[in-house]
Amino acid sequence: MTNMRFNKSALIVIAAALTSVFVSCGKKDPLSPGVEYMPDMYRGPASEAYGESSFFSDGLASRKPVSGSIPRFNDETLPFYEPYSYPNTNEGYEAAGLGLVNPFATSPEILAKGESIYKIMCIHCHGEKGDGNGILVQRDKYAGVPSYYSAALKDLPVGKMYHTIYYGKNMMGSHASQINYAERWQVIKWVEKLRADGLGISAGSDTTAVAISDTTKVIGAVVKTAMK
Ligand code: HEC
Numbered sequence: 001m002t003n004m005r006f007n008k009s010a011l012i013v014i015a016a017a018l019t020s021v022f023v024s025c026g027k028k029d030p031l032s033p034g035v036e037y038m039p040d041m042y043r044g045p046a047s048e049a050y051g052e053s054s055f056f057s058d059g060l061a062s063r064k065p066v067s068g069s070i071p072r073f074n075d076e077t078l079p080f081y082e083p084y085s086y087p088n089t090n091e092g093y094e095a096a097g098l099g100l101v102n103p104f105a106t107s108p109e110i111l112a113k114g115e116s117i118y119k120i121m122c123i124h125c126h127g128e129k130g131d132g133n134g135i136l137v138q139r140d141k142y143a144g145v146p147s148y149y150s151a152a153l154k155d156l157p158v159g160k161m162y163h164t165i166y167y168g169k170n171m172m173g174s175h176a177s178q179i180n181y182a183e184r185w186q187v188i189k190w191v192e193k194l195r196a197d198g199l200g201i202s203a204g205s206d207t208t209a210v211a212i213s214d215t216t217k218v219i220g221a222v223v224k225t226a227m228k
Contacts, residue, residue, distance in 0.1 A: 082181050088167040093160060100159030102185045114190030117183050121175060122191075130194030144171050148191055149198030161188050 036042060047053045047061035055061065065071075070082060086092040086099070104110045118126075127133040130148035137145050146153055165184050168174035179187065 084166055086163060093163050096163035097157040097160040100157075100162050102158050102188060104182075104185050104189060106189060110186055110189050111193060113183075114186040114188070114193070117179060117187040118190045118194075121178060122187065125172070130191060130198060142171070147198065148195040154195065154199060158188050158192070161191060 047055070049062050051061045052059055053061035056063070086096040123134055124136050125132075125134040125142055125145045126148070127137070127145075132145040132147040132150075134142075134145065136142040148154075148156075162184055164172060165179070165187070166174065166176045175184070
């Protein structure tokens with residue numbers, strides 16, 4: 001009998017204790033799920049990039065890139081917003097014409113890339129042959145598109161082409177956000193090919209590469225003379 005009574009009061013005490021434990025769970029924050037049995041499973045101990053951490057004094061888990069950093073993609077291409085130092089002025093246009101060279105040498109692969117970009121981005125105005133007679137011009141939707149082999153453009157340097165593709169010029173809008181750095185230079189290769197074809201110059205002639213190799217030869221010759 002005494003035993004029974006003891007058991008009863010012991011049960012009441014245990015029940016009260018358990019109730020208070022469960023009731024107090026998560027009381028501070030009504031949205032809290034309460035006890036977490038294996039918090040590591042919910043919250044990995046590894047830091048999240050730019051997450052919170054006590055490791056650095058500013059509380060950020062990772063360091064910010066050095067100011068002025070330019071992101072590069074895995075294939076080393078630059079993003080659309082790569083820096084371009086020539087301003088959108090007449091002086092910038094002239095300077096680009098003198099200063100810029102195509103980083104690509106002419107090759108069947110580069111020409112094929114340029115052609116495919118041209119057929120997506122340019123052909124409707126400039127025409128398949130670059131004569132300025134694209135479908136929009138034929139349908140009177142657009143006017144003033146010059147032929148690449150007109151007197152005005154037959155000697156246009158590639159730097160000016162790049163500048164125009166980048167900023168746009170009069171009726172041609174900027175294409176800087178549509179095609180990236182590499183694509184601009186690739187499509188220029190195709191523009192040069194169309195121009196050479198239109199002018200009846202041997203296809204694929206690469207004036208830039210020739211100019212560069214000439215300079216190398218000249219520098220080589222100067223060095224040789226200097227060493228004598
Ligand atoms: C909506 C029509 C249109 C599209 C699309 C277009 N262009 Fe043009 N483009 C023009 C017009 C108009 C001009 C003449 C601009 C001027 O000199 O007034 C021009 C001029 C040019 C010139 C001569 C630039 C200069 O400095 O004189 C080049 C090179 C050129 N375009 C290349 C391209 C390439 C490459 C593309 C595709 C990436 C393209 N264009 C897309 C309409 C277009």
